Amino acid sequence: MAELSRTSGVPVATIKYYLREGLLPPGRSVAATQAEYDEAHVRRLRLVRALLVVGGLSVAAARRVVETLDEAPADVAAAVGAAHDALPPPVPALAEGERPERALAAVAALGWDVDPESTGVRQLDAALAAVAEVGLPMRPERLEAYGEAAMRVADVEVRGTPTGSPADAVQYAIVGTVMYEPVMAALRRVAQQHVFRRFSREQ
Amino acid sequence: MAELSRTSGVPVATIKYYLREGLLPPGRSVAATQAEYDEAHVRRLRLVRALLVVGGLSVAAARRVVETLDEAPADVAAAVGAAHDALPPPVPALAEGERPERALAAVAALGWDVDPESTGVRQLDAALAAVAEVGLPMRPERLEAYGEAAMRVADVEVRGTPTGSPADAVQYAIVGTVMYEPVMAALRRVAQQHVFRRFSREQ
Numbered sequence: 001m002a003e004l005s006r007t008s009g010v011p012v013a014t015i016k017y018y019l020r021e022g023l024l025p026p027g028r029s030v031a032a033t034q035a036e037y038d039e040a041h042v043r044r045l046r047l048v049r050a051l052l053v054v055g056g057l058s059v060a061a062a063r064r065v066v067e068t069l070d071e072a073p074a075d076v077a078a079a080v081g082a083a084h085d086a087l088p089p090p091v092p093a094l095a096e097g098e099r100p101e102r103a104l105a106a107v108a109a110l111g112w113d114v115d116p117e118s119t120g121v122r123q124l125d126a127a128l129a130a131v132a133e134v135g136l137p138m139r140p141e142r143l144e145a146y147g148e149a150a151m152r153v154a155d156v157e158v159r160g161t162p163t164g165s166p167a168d169a170v171q172y173a174i175v176g177t178v179m180y181e182p183v184m185a186a187l188r189r190v191a192q193q194h195v196f197r198r199f200s201r202e203q
Numbered sequence: 204m205a206e207l208s209r210t211s212g213v214p215v216a217t218i219k220y221y222l223r224e225g226l227l228p229p230g231r232s233v234a235a236t237q238a239e240y241d242e243a244h245v246r247r248l249r250l251v252r253a254l255l256v257v258g259g260l261s262v263a264a265a266r267r268v269v270e271t272l273d274e275a276p277a278d279v280a281a282a283v284g285a286a287h288d289a290l291p292p293p294v295p296a297l298a299e300g301e302r303p304e305r306a307l308a309a310v311a312a313l314g315w316d317v318d319p320e321s322t323g324v325r326q327l328d329a330a331l332a333a334v335a336e337v338g339l340p341m342r343p344e345r346l347e348a349y350g351e352a353a354m355r356v357a358d359v360e361v362r363g364t365p366t367g368s369p370a371d372a373v374q375y376a377i378v379g380t381v382m383y384e385p386v387m388a389a390l391r392r393v394a395q396q397h398v399f400r401r402f403s404r405e406q
Binding site for chain 2: 046047049050054075076077080081084089103107112113114115118120121123124126127128130131133134135136138141142145146147148149150151152153154155156157158160172173175176177179180181182183184185186187188189190191192193194195196197198199200
């Protein structure tokens, strides 16, 4: 464990805490007070740190993500879907017979093929309901721009996904989703700044 | 106040709480137990609800946003910048002589004109440092895709900004930033789903 701590830069006390919380699988016991940790432990430790420290996930949310990783479906698309399901924000389940109409209409307008019952679709539905509620509803030309932007980003992201094993794909999808959402959000604000400055100069 | 509650759909107790917390300016007193509220109060109430309930901001963060709105600079670009500064996530101040090198390199590669000392640039720098730390650094082809996507979105957003008064522009920028970040994040996940499903079918 001392070596795992040195390799990963994570303090021993923190590693013990992760073990207790089920965020890190136990090492292979080799003696009464010694266990062996391998490369998989180092990778898992790095992921857990990213989720908790950088992603700001709760321990419970991080545990759900890690469990998804350990039970990743063999199909990569399904595995990535499961990863998205495990990540925040939590989305409310639909009532019996309820459909995420706003999201389905948006997705149909964009011509995308998605599972209408997936978490992503429900998340989109909740976000679209929220913007409508504050009087800034998604209009067609806005949807077109947002849809193109999302597709441009998703295309690069999916092309970069390792296809060797579903577990690798899920790890990539999780880290990518958690870590790149803040990048995208920051870039959007900086882009707004650029456009506003250009406009100010032109006037 | 009863009428303001009816018009806005916000309970009287909640309105009183917002008044106490400085999130809503007091109405114009017309009698010992009566005050007049106008259209500006209804709009402000709607914004505060959006920030707290939908955006999930803390009362302190919402107060900072509202103060920005009340002291909006005359220049629209500067006003929107101030709005971004007031919004979460909080970004650490730079140490004396420290520069947000990663963000500045990214912005230079994209050819954007931004204020190197703005919150947006520091936010981008922190996000880029985080992805590098987990072993998924921003590579040039990825930056190009993300930059194009952010610009596509920012362009539509800025074109939609009301230019009548800085206060209107700031209100729009705040609501748009807080409310449309979740839309963009959800669309990105749904777009990933679409691309993955297409790939699965092709294989």
